[in-house]
Amino acid sequence: MKIIVLVKEVPDTYGDRKLNLETGLADRAASDVVLDEIGERALELALKYADANDGADVAVLTLAPEGATATIRKGLAMGADRAVHVCDEALLGADLGLTAEALAAAIRRQGFDLVVTGNVSTDGSGGMIPAMLAELLDVPHATGLSSVEIGDGVVSGTRPVESGVQQVSADLPAVISVTEALPEGRFPNFKGIMAAKKKPFEVLTLADLGVAADNPEMARSIMLTVAEKPPRASGVKILDEGDAGDKLADFLVANRLA
């Protein structure tokens, strides 16, 4: 069973995240970067399967700038067997379409039974890469799964949607995405961190993948403007002296909110 898990380096949501107001791109120097938590949960799912089943091969795949090596290595330290890093200057500011194309090419090159991703990243919030990959790879997608069962030639799970809850299944090969209802990723231990240094770490360019960033037949999404909103100012703060509920009622009524 070949499982490819998509992971992503993102600005840490615990800190301030900045966009460069000229380029509209994430200002990488302004924040700490981490492996996106949802990708760690996706990896945990694959690692649990590998713990229980012989012959599973788990690769982490990412598309990121050069500096992301250390973040990706965390995936290896957690227990993935291999890492693949798609890295090319022409990918700076890549839109969803180009990102999906490059990732699909890298996945095809590795060969796969199952691709696991998070449902949405904390920086892009697009949540479309899984379905885009499925279309490009010509396989089924089962997205937004809150529980997953990886079986023999089939993957199944629970899929909450707007109007209810679906039970879905897909024949392998397939692409799935998972929600944060899945367990957190394991902490890398010392042994894992040491072992990570010796694991295969492949770096691929767009040329290696046969993908053109400037294909004139592909419409791309471009940013027109970026503006920063002024931070919110805080208002009044009162200490409850036994009448705060009444005062709060006054505030709501005075502002016609009650």
Add this chain to the structure above:
Amino acid sequence: MTDFPRDAILVVLETSASGVLEDAAPGLLGAAAAAGTPVALVLAAPGAGGSAATEAAALGAAQVLIAESADPAALGVPGVDALAAAAERVRPDAILISHSLNGRDLAGRYAVRSRSAVSADAIDVARDEEGVVAHHSVYGGAYNVASTATFGAPVITVRQGSIDARAAAQPEVSETLTVVPSGKPAARIDSFEEVVGSSSRPELRGAAKVVAGGRGLGSQEQFELVGQLADALGAAVGASRAAVDAGYIPQSHQVGQTGVSVSPQLYIALGISGAIQHRAGMQTAKTIVAVNKDGDAPIFEVADFGVVGDVFKVVPQLISALEARKK
């Protein structure tokens, strides 16, 4: 109905298992009407297309194409096939789809298939001389970004509950769309359990008022206090991730980075510390009220009216004060 308007905006509307249009429909058609002439593609359960088309026209669709799936158990792919057929006929200036899970899958697959540009999670849609532009609120509302396609009709997913505009009702003009299945492999929906609207409370997304509770509520039983205040104000109920993780309330009520983003007139945070990831989903609210016993809790940094106090004392008093005023 062979002619479609030259400024058509194709709006994709899903129906629920019981056949009614998704909650996002009025906002999607409202957004489309502001950027052109709304033409709806209704993805309906078998037998539900006719009534859904009537509903779509009443919500402002000038023309409606009906696609009833021949294989409703196939996940996603039939909808993409229908959208491809509809876009071929309508030749719209933009395609609007809800930023729901199914909507994102549909937009992603269709954009790949048609080599279109995709703009995700728009909170508004407008048209300028160059074409249709999507507006986004990113990094938890810290930035406003506008995006468009280099060429062709952009595929835009619209954040649920973000559009207040509504389109004027139109006379119904509908026809059944002919769809040739692509035969692409799809996952199967083996079973479905409908969640019946559990209460008379407003839907969290798009609500004008939200009362949210956090870990400070202490237990599932005590979390009911959040619901009581919500009912006194006619508000929707939200929660922090910690409250969801603790099992006080289902995940669909989570507000924040990985939950729902809301921009209500009033947001009341009870027993919520105000972690950055929570604020990311609510700090664009017009007025924020917080009750927390820790005066240093970060939620106070964004609160217009903060009460340092115990929710179990302040909130019951607030509820009775509100009730007294109603009389």
